Amino acid sequence: MENVKHPVGRSYGQFCGLARALDVVGDRWNLLVVRELLPGPLRYGELKSFLPGVASNLLAERLRTMESAGVVERRLGDTGVLYGLTPWGAELREPMEALGRWAIPLLATGRGDDTFRPRWLALALPAMLRDRTAAPPVEVGFDVEGLLIVLRIDEDGSSARIDADRQPETVLTAGPEIVIGLVAGALSVDQALASGAALLGNADVLQRVFP
């Protein structure tokens, strides 16, 4: 909470929480940068490669702005410069997950020509499971285009990615690209399927679960 201020240039100039939040993270690419940093710190080049279409100068400027706003921090790793989230910046997970949940109908149109990186699911999977899991704690694994993501969801709704060397008890499929493995816990088949289907735009299952 130290060093938290919002910029003067191009501010909405409104004494309102939402408006001031948008002053800080409302600029183009900002929230997507945060999404990339949520699982852990990254280098500039990784960041750039994970955000197809972002211009080099824009990425640099956004990182500088968010750093001075207190959302992002530069760290000196042993291998070079690392960009990570401050604790306050990491708290953006909740509003971002809420936005992602709101956008579920937009995913029902399918992938189309859009690019897809399994990395996106690090935000989306916990968001989808959080409100639809009957009895946490639960562990669920997703095999998305070969990348295995295994999550543990706790009683308080928090979730964490855990190591992936687990054999799923049950294996389902929610589309041509995703395989869901129920590792342990009481997550229902329908719930897991619905989450995976929503994430990959399986309109049929979506229609059944979000009528």
Added chain:
Amino acid sequence: MENVKHPVGRSYGQFCGLARALDVVGDRWNLLVVRELLPGPLRYGELKSFLPGVASNLLAERLRTMESAGVVERRLGDTGVLYGLTPWGAELREPMEALGRWAIPLLATGRGDDTFRPRWLALALPAMLRDRTAAPPVEVGFDVEGLLIVLRIDEDGSSARIDADRQPETVLTAGPEIVIGLVAGALSVDQALASGAALLGNADVLQRVFP
């Protein structure tokens, strides 16, 4: 959920809920327009006057874009054109409240030169109270610069603005501009004070409640 699609121009082109949400509501002014429409439909002119600094053409274009995206809808009131939110658009309340809560530290710097409209509180008050109310249902009234806002918060976390002809049992003050009246229920004095103080940037109280 019918007619829900995201635009092609200037899209992030990512198959990701957050990215697609930003394709729809990520453009400048969009979420602030939604904030204005959240309490109820408005005319174009009201919208414009409630959003200081927005350009006329921008407002018109944003309204058109969000209408074709399924967030906003035109209604023909007996008095003329009214802009309102679709049910799906109204569901933006949750992510917006989450963003507003995240931005509490940004309010601690105080109002400064920013403009302030009591209308903003229609979003902020429920957002602040939702996570900090000990025992709903509760009713709380805020007198902000002469505008009385009385809210009822229910067990499920939902909140609604109710009629304002109620005499508060207890009257507090959280700053020169806001008076909090506890109308009924178990909301503690500290919680009400903290909410009001946070909303008006009373840094002292903020520091006590959000250390």
Added chain:
DNA sequence: CCGCATCCTCATGGATACTG
């Protein structure tokens, strides 16, 4: 008046090239 459309200027975004 209200609900926009048009015009104009300037700041910002985006793609590419370039440098320490």
Added chain:
DNA sequence: CAGTATCCATGAGGATGCGG
């Protein structure tokens, strides 16, 4: 690899106009 510098396209913002 980690950014800057440059150039062009586009969007933002203010003013004004215009039909209903």
